[in-house]
Amino acid sequence: MFSFYSYGYPMLQLTIFKVSKKFIHSPPRDLRDELLVYGLLQQADTTTNGLGPKALGSRMRRKWHAKRRKRSKQAGVRAKVKENPCWPALPSILLDSTFSLGNKMDNIRLQRSVQCEFRECCALVFTEMWLSDRVLDIQLDTLTSFRVDRDATLCGQACGGGLCVYIITEWCKDSAQVSGHCSTLVEFMIERCRPFYLSCEFTTALIVAVYIPPDVYTKEAIWELYKAINELQTTHPDRLIIIAGDFNQENLKSRLPKFHQYMDFVTRGTNTLDLVYTNISTSDTHTTSL
Template sequence: MHTTTNSHLCLLLKPNPETTASSTEATYTKRQCRRCVMGQKQGATRTKWCETGQKRGKRGGIQARLRANPTRPNLPTLILSNVRSLENKRQHSDSAIQMHGLTCYRADRDTALSGKTRGGGLCVYINKGWCNNAVVVTKHCSSLVEFMFVKCRPFCLPWEFTAIVIVTVYIPPCTNTKDALRELYSAISEQQTNNPYGFFIIAGDFNHANLKSVLPKFYQHVNFATRGNNTLDLVYTTEKNVYKAEPRPHLGYLDHISVMLIPACRPLLKLTKPVQKQITVWPDALTKK
């Protein structure tokens, strides 16, 4: 995969030299803003803000926060893409599909278990700048459903979560949906028992299956069509309103568009208001009596 394609999909976040400070802005000192420079030319005095060196407000919004701290988000930025027509997937070595700065975790399709002879398989790429402590917990391949669980302990993690569990799923279009969801539900329930405070991200091609029919407490974040007029590529999490989904161009001959999910949550520590408590301290003389 070319670097230009990765950059267009925001897979590789690198600083853009065109967006850095211009030469005019670089001439202002640390305690001197553009407003004060223009004011001094008109004979005005410097503002109180410049005298104290206090920073003014910065640009807000989800995209601005992500650009300011691309490898330390509260939750990971996600790119979901359904790659098709990739010949001989099982014969590809890791070096053939490895991308710079990303660690690859793969679950190739088993022909004997799935009953299919062409293509198939799942793959998860994790940015090394976000996490280098990840392990594949379980893999499953059958004629009903394919899934893989990857447990991550990133460098920065909100204190309300102990781990992030990424689940990638593929449910064939002509399979028994109820039986496929039953197998997936059993695996998710087991991992939720093992990680009661984990944050779960379940993403993949569900076709016409609805995970909320077996896991009603999960929330789905993709609200636009991903193939024609159908929304087949879905992303579920255990928290509400934590992601903002945006469409991205498809890869190669893919007939599914890619989906980018930008973290939109705020850590619980920042949302919780401080609590005042009164503590009574007794003198040592009274405690000895």
């Protein structure tokens, strides 16, 4: 029981009921009518569950402030990418000519543990891995591996060559190898990736790893690669296509003029032999030498 005194009016006894952490004052019916006549009691507002407009407004403001970002917290595309480095709008690619991948696995594991750029890349593309079916252990944690070894019956050479692509599972779990090609002119493999997040203008990303030997007729090698890329563009015009690999003094500008090349620094010695092409404009991407 709760009692209060008012000058000129008898003592009122109000019973307080606690319902969902709110107090509802319920005086007797005859006393309630008398207080309404003198203007000492207001009708309950059913639309606000017994709360006045001021209390309701403060509660709504608290909810609005709770949704706002924290103070001194940056906004924008770069901040979002920094918060989720494995979910960029466009995939990040690491390209390297390993010259025997088998004896460099420990170094790759070390680089992934100490370098965030290496660890957060969506895909790792390695050329000239020099592997055969006798080497099986090339797995990396949280990465899905795809490889194409050099076929001696097709290439005429048993050693050298070979391609390997790693896809980070934090970026994409739905990945598969579409095709692999090995000949005396060119070696390439195509991986299809449907990541968790991709730019709205693309539905799927296709990563093409390429290796062209230095002692072949490059015009015919580019023609074989062009036929495969042209078929991809015809059947899947809405897909992001990334072509990365070792081209050895050759380029795709003559066959694929609408593709953009991004490597603007030397990769081996004084030459730029490792190239990256995509079917998007250069303003949306950038390249970095690690």
